[in-house]
Amino acid sequence: MKYLKVITSIALVTTLFYAYNSIAQNSNINSKNKNKMETQNEEIVNVALIYLKESEKARFEEYKKKGGAILEKYGGKIERIIQPKMLAKGNLELPDEIHFASYPSIEVFNKFNEDPEFVKIRNEYAVPAIKDISIFTSRNTDFEFKKETGDKTKTYGVALIYFNNGQKYAKLFEEYHDKVCTIMPEFGTHFERFIAPFQSKGNIKQPDEIHRFYFDSMEGLQEMETDERMKSLFPKRDASLKNLYFFIGEASL
Template identity: 75%
Template sequence: MKYLKTLTNFALLLSLVLSCTTKAQNSNNNTKKTGKMNAKNQEIVNVALMYIKNEEEARFEEYKKKGGAILEKYGGKIERIIKPKMLAEGKMEMPDEIHFASYPSIEAFNKFNKDPEFIKVRNEYAIPALKDIYVFTSKNTNFESRKEVGDKSKTYGVALIYFNEGEKYEKQFEDYHEEVCEIMPEFGTHFERFIAPFQSKGSLEQPDEIHRFYFDSMEGLQQMGTDERMKALFPKRDASLKNLYFFIGEASL
């Protein structure tokens, strides 16, 4: 695939892409520091990194089918499934699939997970099929107004973002925030999700934010990496991130 040949500058580009969500990140600082949030009547997005056992793909597909049908009873849906093809930044075992499921509220989320029918399906299909799973339950940030929706033909990026602590790092992002957001649309980068986890399951550290975005073309993204305006911004962001996992892949849903 062509985009697998263009990953050299993607990690650098990603941090610039992420800077356009700085205002959303700043608005959630109090939630992250206290570990609390009022999610009542707010949309919830569950992000799951799935690791499927060899020769258990059919069983897992059945879980998605049956579990998705139960999810719809609670007003939820599996809105996007990304199959990573490359881990462009960070060091971890690459998941087989990354699922994004949305729920109308935390109440609906909790009721779904306690549903006896779903528990039976999970025990019969998901647990035997998976060797590992990381789950991050998240709320929308106030950057939702910039959300766009892609389709299965697009190449997707999923970023798990860990910010350094301290106001100076937030200020560092703010300093070039507006510049970056003015440049990126020229190269066909679009954002689908900006969410902030408030609880997690599994051994992977809970990120500060999870971003999902898509590209009109890999050529456009590569051109953005050589743009002199963008290159001038690279040094400003280096100290702002504590950690970053950046997956590039295709959408199966």
């Protein structure tokens, strides 16, 4: 099974999200203290880590179907649903699903959540089905990258990233980041999202950034483990972060 191969090389897998984050300045990363009005007319991405009650999957599927139809009326969409199969880094109960939903703006996001029809569906289907949930409302970072779109045949990674405080850590990571970004594409890693949460709900602490990406093959990731260029950069990477949760799973959407 492809996930068993990953377990044998956790150090390799957890390097992937480090390589492409936008840590140029702490003021860009620490968006939680910014005024929410800065998100006006900007795309918003809502990320939800969802824990379902036992035997409530069918009810929750009905919620996704009905709620998603209303979301589309507002110009939004559920862009990706990932079912985690393992937690490659961190200490956290594995969620049943991780949802990424996009909205044209924070204004649309708020209107959708206040829509009477959606509130009714949420109370009827989602509330009884969900055991726990953590939600991170996010904006796009200013990091420039080639955005690519995978499909349900791919293996996905989702990283919740927590940076160390201080400019010296930002500088250290920049040195790592600049070099690794020239290496990683050789091994078939594709990036879909780089977002920075600015508000959150739930028990999981709000991360500084959330990254989503997919892989051409797990073999390509394993090859990276023996790449001497990558290995020489790991110490700078390890000193840059305070904490992280790194999920690997499959997409159901």
